[in-house]
Amino acid sequence: MKRLLTTVAMLLWAQTSGAEEMRMAVTTSFDNSGLADVLLPAIKADLDLDVRLLVVGTGQALRLGEAGDVDAVLVHSKAAEEKFVAAGHGTHRREIMYNDFVFVGPKADPAAIVDAASAADAVQRIEAAQAPFVSRGDDSGTHKAEQKIWASAGLDIAGFGDWYRPVGAGMGAALNTASGMNAYIVSDRASWLNFGNKGDLALLYSGDPALFNQYALLPVNPDKNDSIRNDLAVKLEAWLTSPRAAALINGYKINGEALFVFNATP
């Protein structure tokens, strides 16, 4: 019995070691889209580099970079990213790829946004119909993009009634809420296509240039502390902007639909 216990204990506490590793904070939409499962094994194979992902909202991702707890940040909120670099938290900003935001809502479409003229028109119709709308409400890139659309339509979120529901959660959790309430929601296309609990929801509107969603990589400033692996972040950046990454990113499809478009400039 004792020997069995010792064996179990040794198995439990056995440690593994391996290749070089770095930490990168990424947005929930990047991970929920499933692209990470394609890119990380390729990075491991090509560079012998383990990229440890911390999957959080853009707000928290930048906060982790600011504290120097990660080596790089991959997010999608241009204004916040430029502020991050300007404040000296990141060395520079490198655009990698883009996808787009889409309007998802109940199939019955009570606000009739399916033939909206623009994203601003779509949110005006939702506001006019007072149809339930779920907002991320977590200061993430998607949340900021959604706020920009409301502002561009000349509407003030603060004055909305209880049909506007900020849930303060990640993309997947917010989609679950929208699915449960049969509400409208703004999602990035990748997370929506990869989402497993669609219920009665459908993709209703997309295509406005205002819904463009750029992802960028920000290596964290190595002056913050001695543990930051800027060399690995630079290696990762070179890989993410290489033709090999371009082929993997452009080739990633769900149900025959491409999710991301590679647009890094060499």
Add this chain to the structure above:
Amino acid sequence: MVDIWDGFSAAFWLIASFDAELWEISLRSLRVTLTALVIASVIAIPLGTYLAVQRFRYRRFVISMINALMGLPPVVVGLIVYILLSRAGPFGVLNLLFTPTAMIIAQVVIITPVIASIAHQSMRELWAEYHDLLISLNTSKWQRIVTLMRDGRRNLLTAALAGFGRAIGEVGAIMIVGGNIDHVTRVLTTAIALETGKGDFALALGLGFVLIGLAIVVNLAIHTLSRTEREGQW
């Protein structure tokens, strides 16, 4: 209802196919929680017993504090441990953030008050029984504490298992300090949160049933090894 049934079948297939990832995160869950449990018990059990035996000025205050800390919100514990362990924080040089060690620290903070409080309650009753005997034998304070801990070991086991239960199902704190990194700090509870976020309820529920099963197995194993509930045994 369909989802719950799907969850059962997902759990069954995960276990039946010896899914490598499931093994990995289950073992990591056990490793983190059992380590935290051992550390917390070493602190909390003598502390709970000491509080039962010793009379001192602020005793009532200390006991109330420990009882109150049983309700510590895990997210707040996680945030505090995060700020302390962050590379920008006071213990940043140790480089412990986003490691299993950070998760163990957070769990120790969460379950130590639980174990200490329950241990104190049961030791207090035992002390009422043993008080006259141990005083008349002219025992030292340390001898009294050891005697109580030895004779009250069944109750202390319950206290420890309550702590285990709280730790194995905890998600808020370890999500913040561990970061739910694949192959490093992903455990059963954070994996469940992740799969729920992806809308894959069947897999999330499957992992949930595995977690419940794990808790049952550990409890049974501890009871069997310590030979409780047997005829002729106290």
